[in-house]
Amino acid sequence: MENKWMRAVLPALLIHCSIGTVYCWSLFKADIAYYIDRPLSEVEWAFSLAIFVLGMSAAFGGRFVEKNVKRSALLSTLFFTVGMVGTGFFIYQKSLIGIFICYGVIMGIGLGIGYLTPVKNLMLWFADRKGLATGIAVAGFGLAKVIASPLMEMLMGPTNADGTLQNPANVYNMFYILAAIYAVCMIIGFLLIRKPKGHVESAAAAKAFSYRKVLSNKVFIGIWIMFYINITCGLALISQEKSMLAAVGFTAIGLMSAVTAVFNAGGRLFFSAWADRLRDRNTIYKIIFGSALVSIGAMIVFDGINAGSVVLVVVLLCVINAGYGGGFSNLPTLLADRFGLNSISTVHGLALSAWAFAGLSGNQLSAKILAATGSYDYVMYAILALFTVAILISMFVVKPGLVTFGQKEAIAKEQHA
Template sequence: MTARTADVTLLPERTPSWLSREATIAKPGFNRWLVPPAALAIHLCIGMAYGFSVFWLPLSRAIGITASKACPDMSLATALVTTTCDWRVADLGWMYTLFFVFLGASAALFGGWLERAGPRKAGIAAALCWCGGMAISALGILTHQLWMMWLGSGVIGGIGLGLGYISPVSTLIKWFPDRRGMATGMAIMGFGGGALIGSPLAAMLMDAFKGPTSVGVWQTFLVMAAGYFVFMMAGALGYRVPPAGWKPEGWSPAPAKAGMITNGQVHLDDAHKTPQFWLIWAVLCLNVSAGIGVIGIASPMLQEIFGGRLVGAPGVSFAALDAGQKAQVAAIAAGFVGLLSLFNIGGRFFWASMSDKLGRKTTYAIFFALGIALYAAAPSFAAAGSQALFVLAFCIILSMYGGGFATVPAYLADIFGTQFVGAIHGRLLTAWSTAGIVGPVVVNYIRQAQVDAGVTGSRLYDGTMYILAGMLALGFVANLLVRPLKPKWFMSDADVAALNSRGAAGAIPSGSFGIGRGGFSATALAAWAVVGIPIAWGVWTTLAKALILFR
């Protein structure tokens, strides 16, 4: 590789010193176990993006209060500016598309900036965008302007999602080169867990703020934005990066897993030129497309497949149930969704940690092979009326969906090195944006085609399951084709040294940080308690709702 003497990563940062990357270089005695809680503080807040559906029904009667004031002939363009008609859930649901499109776009666009600016500045920018976007949305709800919600939470908030999501990736991988999967799994677990905390919290706040003239949503947005801002700022200020050349005591980099872990470094400008980047892009896109499609239909899928069987009335279709029975079935389906969310979160930590032992390529091979088998078997479980096997299959599938997100940063570090892994990961997240459109569209259109063909009951989703299995089969092939990079793609030692020169002055001997000096300290335990207690509350709340499945 040719030297990049004018590389943009060497440009000075015109910012206050406390915001600069240099100000975040850790001092001797710093405990590396303080970094994951900082990352979790940000991810738990932006993870509420998964829980925004809790607002849709209240917002659909923001004017009517007790019942929706509908305008049957209202177009989407009219819905954006109307002040006399209540919004439809479908109009509000576009927020999800905006979230994940702008998440991927901003992560790709700002990933290179993050690498030179550092995680603290990126975390603060994420807090301003995410919480500021919620404040703009609150004003949009108060004035009943849907376009302000789209702009606030969807566009500006979506940019905050992208910045917040990738802000800790490179830093964690550099702090935990010995446990890359576990480190990123801890943080990205928070993104999946944000809705477990945010959704019940939002429900409690809306209940407290609602009244004869308000459904309590705009007040809830403002309170949550303020709370999230405090948490996210604390996380951003808690970020530290290791000095150049630091490594854990007793650990030395060595090729492993049949050469699938490199000791070289690939420049950001070259990563996307390699076939390996696009193969891993396809791996993530296909894994996410299959999983995210299921998340979107989980509740109606269980209700329509098992119908009366869920409430002790086997042989009665969902459509034939009375209002009381349908309410019971809906509560059971909500428990199913909650259980899936728990496996989604747990899978992020479990599978990412397992990948440290199994290797990233092997872990993804398990995702695809086991996923294909479970999707293919799901129609048989449905036809046999085996609710337990059906639920178990999709819990495992969702654990691997979450595991795919948490494992991919370490996969990229193994193939491309750690120097630009945060920025490369940011560009790879365009696969998520793509999957966020492809997965739900494919699943919903296949289902509608089955409905139009008169298919009902346990056979309604058979075609969907087989199509998703086929998508995972393509992912299996893409993963199989991933190979170590050729030497031509790696930067020279001189180029790497030049890039690291900004942190060289602060370099210190190996082992002066983290568990090599004092272990899991009282300060680290306190930091973990700050994020761990809300997680435990969210898990308990969700588990309590999911227990209805087993009654």
């Protein structure tokens, strides 16, 4: 049992494949709105709040994860599953505030702590293939939607001609059943997860770590902005996926949703494994942003979203989904290369705060532009401009080199003593 697959990879997949179901929100949000008789626009804020709390709990929970990976695994299990049960209960009670608290805040804390928990552990076990290891785990987060969607549709049951559930009560019963399933998966992950034998976190390195120095470092700021832009642009297009496909006359939308989900998960694994072979992992971000610029530029050159641009739209969505996933899986390893492995959970958590703010702005960006102009062309222009900023930052700000803030010296002193 003392091997990297049982102590690092399997628990990471069990945890990430559970919490990654947060991205199944679109499958049941309308059913929640219908059951509690509230506008969908109000109910939507539960998801935005969950992503915001995910990012902020990761930002503030990194130190806790660093100290004890088993406790953080257990804590994420408790918050995530209690949040799911509470969401089901408050749907039954038709309380929007209760849904915000349980799905948005309580579940959101479980998401943030759970997302961070396996990452450093994987890099410790896979010292030579850190990208591949974190890619496998984060791919689990992306694949969760593919795995959970059929199960959720089965639990919610058949629909009426107008799309509403034949048995509306299934929408809250589903949360109870899923909470039980994910509790089992995450508890097994908690029981299995363990750092490599003999590894001890350095107290001197933790003491030498400085939040102020990290947050004011231009390389960290550059990575934060790159990550924020990648998520914002990704969400701006992914949130419009269904309507974009409908606009060009593509009818197999369900199939395409599954295909883009596979690209999202595949990008997490492919780009992170590729980065292991590169001299500088930042090269992957240049590739991600460059491919996005080429595919968006092609859309603009060939007259944007219209009946003749089906292939271009499909390619664009696949490219954006792959880059969106790849941005996530390469973040912890890029940060480890720049800031070392000693406090990577803390630094990674701080960087994930970009996810919190992008979760609020991404969906809104395309929605606001479409509401003001009625045209996807202006969405493309805005995203093109943002990706241009991102690739410039990747090229000129995120330079190679290790920044330790005195941690390396503190560890050497500790070992000498």
